[in-house]
Every structure is written in structure tokens, then in C-alpha cells.
Amino acid sequence: GCVTCLDYDEHYILTFPNGYGSILTVPWIELGGECSINCSKTGYNASIVFHTKPFYGGKKHRITAEIFSPNDKKPFCSIEGEWNGVMYAKYTTGENVVFIDTKKMPTIKKKVRKLEDQDDFESRCLWKDVTYNLKIRDIDAATAAKH
Numbered sequence: 001g002c003v004t005c006l007d008y009d010e011h012y013i014l015t016f017p018n019g020y021g022s023i024l025t026v027p028w029i030e031l032g033g034e035c036s037i038n039c040s041k042t043g044y045n046a047s048i049v050f051h052t053k054p055f056y057g058g059k060k061h062r063i064t065a066e067i068f069s070p071n072d073k074k075p076f077c078s079i080e081g082e083w084n085g086v087m088y089a090k091y092t093t094g095e096n097v098v099f100i101d102t103k104k105m106p107t108i109k110k111k112v113r114k115l116e117d118q119d120d121f122e123s124r125c126l127w128k129d130v131t132y133n134l135k136i137r138d139i140d141a142a143t144a145a146k147h
Contacts, residue, residue: 013038017050028053030060031083043070050083063087 003012017031032052038045044067051062063083066075074092079099081087089099118125133142 010039010041013040017048020052022053024055028060044068061085 001014001016003014004010005012014037015035017035018033019029020032021027021029030052031050033050035048035050036045037048046065046067048063048065051064053060053062059082061082061084063079063081065079067077067079068075076092078090079087080090081099084102086101086103087099088096090096112124115125115128120126124131129145130142133139133145
């Protein structure tokens, strides 16, 4: 994926975790795997691991991450916690702080161009028939549109 921070003229390239569904015992869906975030302008980058819950014990939605300065091999910050809850940051200075509490974040409405202003292969335009059919609960039509 690509994210642009217009206020800073920074462009980030990021990878996404895998999605896993567990149907044993109580069903749940979770994220797992390694991801990265890189900014070519600043050289800062991050390595992120979404940890899947072990079959016995452990917690769901765990995440660890390391943030690196340009050209550094050792991270200046390590993060751990729950990606859908509270994450804590530990800096090389010894400072430990709440990095983010996702439960306290406000919901911000996305700004998306109208469908007629999007190119044919932009996500919402490309998937509009699938989305529409899912909304009206026509799974067969959504499946046909997806193909």
C-alpha cells in the first residue's frame, strides 16, 4: 500500500499482515505475519510483527514493532501491545510511554473521490459491483462480480 502525508510531503510504502480465521473452539479472525513501513524521503522504516494466538494460552491481537532511523541497524524505539487496543513504546533513552490507545482514538471519516472521478482500476471503482451486492446480501451476484 501507499500512504501520503500531504502536510509533510512524505510517501510511505507498507505491506499488510495476513488474515487468519480459526474455527476450532470459539471462532475468531486475527491478523498474523511480518509487515514493513518505509519512507524513501526520510529513510525511516519500521518492522512490524502481528502475532497469532497460540492454540493453548496466549493472547489475541498482539503486535511488536521496531522503528529505525535512516541507515541504523538498531531500532531507536520498540513497540508492543494489542493492535486493536493499547500499544506501548520503549525508547533507547529508557523512556516508556503509551504509544497509542486505539480505543480512545476518534473516528475520522475517509475522504474519497466520487466513483465517476476514479480510474477504472482504483479500488472502489473496481470493486463497486461486489460491494453493492454484498450490501444487498446477494452473495451469488457478489461472487459473480468478483470473478
